[in-house]
Amino acid sequence: MNDYGYGLHSGRTAPCTGSCDAADCPAPALAAIRAGDPSIGLTVHRMDEGLDTGPVLVQRDGIVLGEWVTPALLWSRMGPVLAEALTESLDVG
Template sequence: KILRAEVLTLPKLGCLNLHASLLPRHRGAAPIPAAILAGDSETGITLMKMDEGLDTGPILAQKKIAIRAEDTAETLGRNLAVLAAETLRVFFPLYIREGLTAMPQDATRATYAPQLKKEEGRLDFRLSSEQLSRKVRAFQPWPGTFVLWKEQPLKILEVQTEDYPGAQAPGTVLEHGRYPAVRTSDGIIILLRVQPAGKRPMPGDEFLRGAKDFTGQIFAG
């Protein structure tokens, strides 16, 4: 919730906020998934002085962290929590004792990260393999990614991308090295770990052994 001006001016030194991105990039409620979805190589923590806008206040300090190829929103969030504590430990005493130079944000470089919705987790295989892999990682643990199989959500928990020759339509399910794989716009994603409705998470090869009719399905966009 955005605070009113009369609230923001009550503290003598103003109101501060820690935001889990390198502002002005990824303003909003879901900056961690947004950084993964965008394919960013790094993100970080911004210590900012709050104003009446949505993450628009001047920047007091920033610390960066690399985004690893295997990071999900959950693992990246844990790393950013540690970085946030370190940022506050270092810069908050400086702000109290000496003050910090507040740098206005460059609004022309701003991007936005709205709150994710559960229905956004449905995978569209007309996208590239890389885009789909990012989405699976960005949406873990919530809202999660899924396909509809036999009118039930099949959660897709972990995937691997691979180049793959062939003319199958995007969304076509193949068997690839004992694992289920789905054709994308430019290759395949291998379903390494899935969770059928009402069941536990399981490796993709285990799922396929019990669901032989899964191969050959075509998932619509």
């Protein structure tokens, strides 16, 4: 297996198949905030020849958005979950 590294996406999403463009695939965090979702997740995956088409290694849910989420508040909530997910993904992948 070639080592293309790891990809990280906000949101509990599968890596992109390459069949969508940026206009059709909004940033998951922004889409969740706009939709009024109560929480968001994150996904860590291996990258391959298609970059975002590698296998999903770790997914986490339940990061609370709240009614008045700001970028700083969102990152403070995502940080601990992200650290745990990245550590686990290194063990898995």
